[in-house]
Amino acid sequence: MCFKKETLIKILPPIIGFGIGGALWGIILYLWRLIDYPLNFIALVMILFGGIGLGWDLKSIKKTLKATGFGIIGGIVGLIVAFFGIYHLPIIGSFIVFLYPSWLIDFSYLSGLGITEYWLNFTLAGFLIGLFFSFSYPKIWPITWRGGVGFGLAAIISPLFGNLLGNLFNSLFLSYLITFSLIGIIFSLFLVWGIEKNK
Secondary structure, three states: OOOOHHHHHHHHHHHHHHHHHHHHHHHHHHHHOOOOOOOOHHHHHHHHHHHHHHHHHHOOHHHHHHHHHHHHHHHHHHHHHHHOOOOHHHHHHHHHHHHOOHHHHHHOOOOOOOOHHHHHHHHHHHHHHHHHHHHHOOOOHHHHHHHHHHHHHHHHHHHHHHHHHHHHOOOHHHHHHHHHHHHHHHHHHHHHHHHHOOO
């Protein structure tokens, strides 16, 4: 993705939308102590805010709402499908945890509590969310595969920073806030990348 001034202006609304939505997702998970499986319907908050930001470039309220609606439907479908892999996908994907520095795993709030080991679930949900978002654009595949890869990578990368800063300040709340904000931001960058490939 080429970060020219025009491109930066276009990617700011999705980054802000998904970032705020991700932060709210993390805050709700923290307040409700929903630790074991974070990829639940609360994630729709991120998709709602992110969808509005993503559809901002469509320059039409009707098209923005349509794109957001598709995204929410994709989120519902993606979260349900990903839930069916709640048992076997983490077994396949858990090897990623062993790549983490041992000091981070030993003291982490998230990497051993249902974030990183679910990266394949995130990937599957991301593919479906990206697919439904792509219905507002001419090409489906560029957004679809980037949605899956972006959401999966976000689930692997984000807890590293969230746990690091959360441990540094001894704050579980900060871990959740940073981790899920980053998940939203990374996901948004990949979706915007896919949209740019539609032009």
